[in-house]
Amino acid sequence: MKGPPVKDVAVIIPTMRRPDMLERALKSVFAQKGVEHRLASVVVVDNDPGGSAASVVGRLTEACPVPLVYRHEPRPGVSTARNAGLAATISPLIAFLDDDEKATPDWLAKLIKARETLKCDVVFGPIHGRVPPGTGWTTAYLERFFGRQGPEKTGLIDHAYGCGNSLMLRATALPGDAPFDPKTDQSGGEDDALFSALSMRGGTFGWAADAWVDEFAPPHRATLNYALTRAFAYGQSPPQLAWREGKPVRMLLWMGVGAAQAGIWGMAALALTVVNSDRRAEALDKAARGLGKVFWTKGFEPHFYGARELERLEKAKA
Known part of the structure; x- marks a missing residue:
């Protein structure tokens, strides 16, 4: 049964x-x-x-x-x-x-x-x-x-x-x-x-x-500044994980990739800004992710949750 x-x-x-x-x-x-x-x-x-x-x-x-x-x-x-x-x-x-x-x-x-x-x-x-x-x-x-x-x-x-x-x-x-x-x-x-x-x-x-x-997305998050800061943080993840896993060579490789990514897409973003193209947001996003791969150590980590989010909510309420 x-x-x-x-x-x-x-x-x-x-x-x-x-x-x-x-x-x-x-x-x-x-x-x-x-x-x-x-x-x-x-x-x-x-x-x-x-x-x-x-x-x-x-x-x-x-x-x-x-x-x-x-x-x-x-x-x-x-x-x-x-x-x-x-x-x-x-x-x-x-x-x-x-x-x-x-x-x-x-x-x-x-x-x-x-x-x-x-x-x-x-x-x-x-x-x-x-x-x-x-x-x-x-x-x-x-x-x-x-x-x-x-x-x-x-x-x-x-x-x-x-x-x-x-x-x-x-x-x-x-x-x-x-x-x-x-x-x-x-x-x-x-x-x-x-x-x-x-x-x-x-x-x-x-x-x-x-x-x-x-x-x-709530209004206080639906901004280009917030999204690019998040993109920077996303870029930090690969080298951070490589470091935590005890793989310094992989970490250095990710930093090299990030430097190239930031340079290429940063120039692309500048050019797209000159011609006022909406596509510059995507280029800025990729450049931010590249910078995150370079600047991934403690002190460069942006905070999005916990106490920091409470602060944002208080400002949005005001």
């Missing part, structure tokens, strides 16, 4: 002082189709020291088709928040959705199907970047920046993306009580370190081409 279905998937949503976005993200999870027999819980990790998400969760609890778990983690930090979410569930499959994302109705079902078909440790899905009105000539660039494009078809891939819009096999991809390094709480990059370690252990990555989410 066949037993009852096993509910083995938890969705974790870290959030910090974005109640409207959180409500949109939660409602998109409540509306998921075809996963009633798999979804065990939805976990909201409130990373605001003031606990601002509690009222949103309390108001929406009855609308959630499964247990809606609230965890207050008052220590601001992206890794600390993700680890707190993991501590709130024992589910063997973990889906991460960011609070500024909205999942399509078949998002989770597509991730689950892709992971089971590909038999991979982590599967990622594509993202439509959305920016508020008023971003002018940078709109197309910012939409691409906050979005995520991948292969046209579902399949195994040889690299990882960010945690947002992902499904992970906990036993292999998220080992231990705190798989996300708290040292990255303020700067980010916690997913790069996690997936680099998984790759070194022989882990595999997959792509679910039809598991779409929309990502809505």
